[in-house]
Amino acid sequence: MLEEKDENLHENAEGNLEEKAAESSAESEAEVENELETESSETATESKATETESEAEVENELETESSETATESEATETETETETETDSEPTKDEHKDAVNEVQDNAAEDAEDESATVRHEIPMLDYHSMSMEKLVDELEKLVKNEKVQAIKEHVEGIKSEFSQKYNEVVEQRKEEFIDEGGNIIDFHFSLPIKGRFNVAYNEYRSKRNDYYKNLEKDLNANLEKRLALIEELKGLLNVEENINTTYKHFKQIQEEWRNAGSIPKAQYNNIWRTYHHHIERFYDFLHLNRDLRDLDFKRNYEEKLKIIARAEELANEENVIHAFRELQNLHRLWKEEVGPVAKELREEIWNRFSEATKVIHDKRQEYFKNIDQVYEQNLVVKKEIIAKIKEIAAGNYKVHNQWQNKIKEVEKLREAFFNAGKVPLKVNEETWAKFKQVVREFNANKNAFYKSLKKEQQENLAKKMELIELAESLKDSDDWANVTPKMKKVQSDWKKIGHVPKKISDKIWKQFKNACNHYFDRLHAQKNAANAEEVEALKKKEAFLAEIEAFELSGNAKEDVETIKEKIADWKAIGRVPYNKKNIDNKFNKVVDGLFKKLNIDKQESELIKYSNRLENLDDAKINSERIFIRRKIDEIKGEIRQLENNMQFFSDASADNPMLKKVHQDIEKHKQNLATWKAKLQQLREL
Incomplete structure (x- = not known):
């Protein structure tokens, strides 16, 4: 039959079950760390060598299971090959590769009855996932899926997680060394690594338990199949009604189908032995052609169903799913459905192999496109x-x-x-x-930020000096002098660059607290002063209304004293809000009007009024006023000198000369003004 065309299927399979169990049980927690550092690979060569050794042991065991079996196998070897060649419907050259590949893949799954389950779990694009998502997916698979169905998924997740994690470790290691650290002291780990280890260890534990139990089950199934072979051999020597023997034969076939999986290494040898004795029984059954033909007919119908399904799969869009199901169809063809009439074997096999090739070619094209x-x-x-x-x-x-x-x-x-x-x-x-x-x-x-750290340390020293200065000034009551200094401290702070991030917030908070402490006190003081100024404004408004209604007595001397008292009372009220300072100008105008009504010395009147205005000047305006008066004095002196020089040019120096009289009058007028400005300067100095 078809299956005997590939006697070495097991040579392409993975390592036998015993190796898996031994390898799994030997792994430890420490090995997870090593697997993440360097991606581990399957020791395929070692597995193949062990598998070959196991195969040889099985063949020896089968050859020596009884002298009778050995003799029969040798005696009918040529016959079996001929029968099998006929039953397996010779494969066309163009179909051989396709059939062999399907059978190779089917053989790999022979040991695991649930092998097809794993292909129903979607294989995600683990390469594009972050470490967090990879661990999430691993935890979900380990928790919800069968351990034997997720091997490829877990290995894919482990490979991608390892690459990404190692990249982070290498980066942090380089940063550590660039900062002057000793590689011996380097240690780095991420919480996500711990989650991965827990999930992966749980997977390995479940996998080890599964393979231990599987090994036990496979060996038990092997014993069942060997016993069924012995029972099948015994049918040829029993003396009973052929119908009873045939029923016994069908019962053995049914039990064989339900006997379960066996170790891959022994799969082909056990099947060949079983098939050999099936063929011998059919030869024995030729004495009762009705029973044999009925069996051939049933097998023919089952194989037609398999072919029909294979032809349907040829139109399946999901190529991978179609190929996996095709493997199962080959397994059914090989294990569960018996021979058909010889004249039909080549026809149905050609149909089956042709459908196989179509699916195989589509799969090849799929992978070509993937490439x-x-x-x-x-x-x-x-x-x-x-x-x-x-x-x-x-x-x-x-x-x-x-x-x-x-x-x-x-x-x-x-x-x-x-x-x-x-x-x-x-x-x-x-x-x-x-x-x-x-x-x-x-x-x-890293090199840039290493140099930046040096600069940041220098900036830190500068800012600490400003903090020290701000804290030394924060409790001062010398508002006029300290306020500009505090504003300059704030301006200088802004001009300084970055400091180390770990201390940036701390020193900023310290600096801000010192500045806020001072300016909160300043604002509180100003708010208190503002309340007094508002009250002074109310008083001055009332006082202004009073003086506007004031009438002179007619006694100039008494009126001057009264006006001076009014000016003194106005000054005593105090400052008003800055935006209401115009009320002082109104008061000055009223006072100027009163002085105009008085018949008193002009200079005295001017100095009284000037004294009143001085109360409204701050330090900056007083300095400006002093400069202005000095300039005015210099100008008047210059004009007097010029007039005195001009007098030398008069040819007529008599007292009756009108022009000369005019010059003398101007000089006297300038001297009076000079005396007034000097008196004002003196008032400024006294102020």
């Missing part, structure tokens, strides 16, 4: 690597530039992972180039 997609992904990843390399080569001078570039590189890293897989042959090379350019960028970034 093209991988090549496109490779182009994208190369472009990303080139962009990161260009950024890494840039010369950035300030913090903001580096922050922008860090964000750009982070986006490119994310795009790299989202770009998808690349061809396996260049995967390691592409990953190495990606890590290298990222490492170059990080090295340049």
Whole structure:
């Protein structure tokens, strides 16, 4: 039959069950750490060697199980090959590769009855996931799925998590060394690593338990099948009604179908032995052709159903699912459905192998297209690597530039992972180039921030000096002198650059508290003063109304004293709010009007009024007023000198000369003004 065309299926299978159990039980928690540092690989060569050894042991065991079996096998070897060749419907050359590949894959699943289950779990794009999402997916798989169905998923998650975690560790290690740390003292771990270890250890524990139980079950199933073979052999020597023997034969077939999986290494030998004795029984059954033909007919109908399903699968859009189901159809064809009439075998086999080839070719085309997609992904990843390399080569001078570039590189890293897989042959090379350019960028970034830290320490020293100054001034009551100093301290603070982030908030809070303490006191003092000024405004408004109604007595001397008293009373009221200072101008105008009505010395009147105005001048205005008066005095002196010089040019110096009289009058007038301005300057000095 078809199955005997590939006598070495088991040679392509993975390591036998005993190796899996031994390997799984030997792993420990510490090995998880090692697996994350360097991606572990299956020791395929060792497994194959062990498998071959196991196969040889099984063959020896089968050959020596009884001298009778050995003799029968040798005696009928040629016959079996001929019968099998006929029953397996010779494969056309163009179909051989397709059939062999399907059978190879089916053989790999022979040991695990639930092998097809794992393919129903969607294989996600783990490459594009973050470490957090990878661990979430691992935890979900371990919790909700059968351990034997998630091997490929777990290995994919472990590989991607390892790459991403190692990249972070390498980056932190470089930063640690750049900061002057000793590699011996380096230690780094992320909480997500702990979650991964817990989930992965749970998976390994479940996997170990599963394979231990599976080994036990497989060996028990092997014993059942060997016993059924012995029972089948015994049918040829029993003397009973052929119908009873046939029923016994069908019962053995049913029990064989339900006997369960056996170790892969023994799968083909056990099946060949069983099939050999099935063929012998059918030869024995030729004495009762009705029973044999009825069985052939049933088998023919079952194989037609298998063919029909295979032809349906040829139109299935999900190529992977179709290929997996095709493997199961080959298993049914091989294990559960017996021979058909010889004249029909080639016809139905050709149909089945043709459908097999269609599905196989679609699968090949699918993977060919996948390779093209991988090549496109490779182009994208190369472009990303080139962009990161260009950024890494840039010369950035300030913090903001580096922050922008860090964000750009982070986006490119994310795009790299989202770009998808690349061809396996260049995967390691592409990953190495990606890590290298990222490492170059990080090295340049670390060098910049290392120099920046020195500058930040200098800035910290400057800001600490300002804090010390602010705290020394915060309790001062010398508002006029200290307020400008505090404002300058605030201005100087803004001009100083960044300080280390870990202490930035602390010193800013300390500085702000000192400044706020002073200005809160200043504002409180001003608010108190403002209340007094509002009250003074009310009094001055009432006083202004009173003086506007004041009438002179007619006695100039008494009226002057009264006006002086009014001016003194006005000054005694105090300051008014700044935006209401115009009330003082109103008062001055009223006083000026009163002095005009008085027949008194002009200079005396002017000095009285000037004395009143001085009360409204602050320090800055007093200084300006002093400068103005001095300039005025100098101007008047200059004019007097000029007039005196002009007198020398008069030819007629008689007292009757009108022009000369005019000059004398001007000189006297200037001297009076000079005396008035000097008196004002004296008042300023006294003030």
